[in-house]
Amino acid sequence: NAGVTQTPKFQVLKTGQSMTLQCAQDMNHNSMYWYRQDPGMGLRLIYYSASEGTTDKGEVPNGYNVSRLNKREFSLRLESAAPSQTSVYFCASSGRGLAGLGPTDTQYFGPGTRLTVL
Amino acid sequence: QKEVEQNSGPLSVPEGAIASLNCTYSDRGSQSFFWYRQYSGKSPELIMSIYSNGDKEDGRFTAQLNKASQYVSLLIRDSQPSDSATYLCAVAPRGGFKTIFGAGTRLFVKA
Numbered sequence: 661n662a663g664v665t666q667t668p669k670f671q672v673l674k675t676g677q678s679m680t681l682q683c684a685q686d687m688n689h690n691s692m693y694w695y696r697q698d699p700g701m702g703l704r705l706i707y708y709s710a711s712e713g714t715t716d717k718g719e720v721p722n723g724y725n726v727s728r729l730n731k732r733e734f735s736l737r738l739e740s741a742a743p744s745q746t747s748v749y750f751c752a753s754s755g756r757g758l759a760g761l762g763p764t765d766t767q768y769f770g771p772g773t774r775l776t777v778l
Numbered sequence: 779q780k781e782v783e784q785n786s787g788p789l790s791v792p793e794g795a796i797a798s799l800n801c802t803y804s805d806r807g808s809q810s811f812f813w814y815r816q817y818s819g820k821s822p823e824l825i826m827s828i829y830s831n832g833d834k835e836d837g838r839f840t841a842q843l844n845k846a847s848q849y850v851s852l853l854i855r856d857s858q859p860s861d862s863a864t865y866l867c868a869v870a871p872r873g874g875f876k877t878i879f880g881a882g883t884r885l886f887v888k889a
Contacts, residue, residue: 691875693875693877695879700786700881701881702782702866702879702880702881702882703822703866703868703879704879705876705877705878708875708876710875716875718876719876719878750821750822765810765827766824766827767812767824767877768824769821769822769823770821771820771821772820772821
């Protein structure tokens with residue numbers, strides 16, 4: 661099992677360009693998440709999908725859109741990149757569905773995408 | 779604004795010592811508490827989860843939760859150089875998905 665995979669690993673964009681970050685998991689998990697990590701600020705939730713067919717905003721959704729393509733895949737799109745979106749982006753998945761996190765639940769993280777917007 | 783606070787460190791301990799990492803949170807409705815370890819340039823990986831007041835032990839790691847004081851801690855016994863990493867405290871609300879992460883504490887274990 662590959663776990664959670666993300667593409668690309670690195671990306672450099674110019675201000676105003678668009679791109680989509682891809683995430684896939686092979687653990688048959690119901691829930692998937694997108695986080696960004698900035699120095700000194702920890703991980704911040706951008707969007708999450710509790711189950712296939714649902715998506716909801718997290719703490720910092722502005723400037724992003726998401727698509728839960730199927731149970732395995734959850735993509736994050738930047739429509740018009742800005743320098744403030746320079747960050748490391750992590751995708752994660754967890755097994756529990758609409759009841760939310762709880763005992764024995766664990767979020768498994770992908771390797772991350774390092775995005776620089778010039 | 780729901781917050782999770784950690785001392786950024788670095789916390790430096792000698793090999794074989796006990797490392798104590800602390801975290802406070804602001805949302806009294808929080809139900810699930812997690813400690814993740816993150817090596818430089820890598821993704822976070824779960825070390826411990828705790829849901830009830832008291833202690834939970836797993837090998838060299840002990841998580842402690844005190845909901846009345848809104849405090850969660852992680853003890854690492856017999857610290858090893860391989861434990862050198864950033865430790866992230868994470869808190870999730872009852873029935874919710876919006877996990878809040880602290881900024882992390884950097885731990886250095888000196889050989």
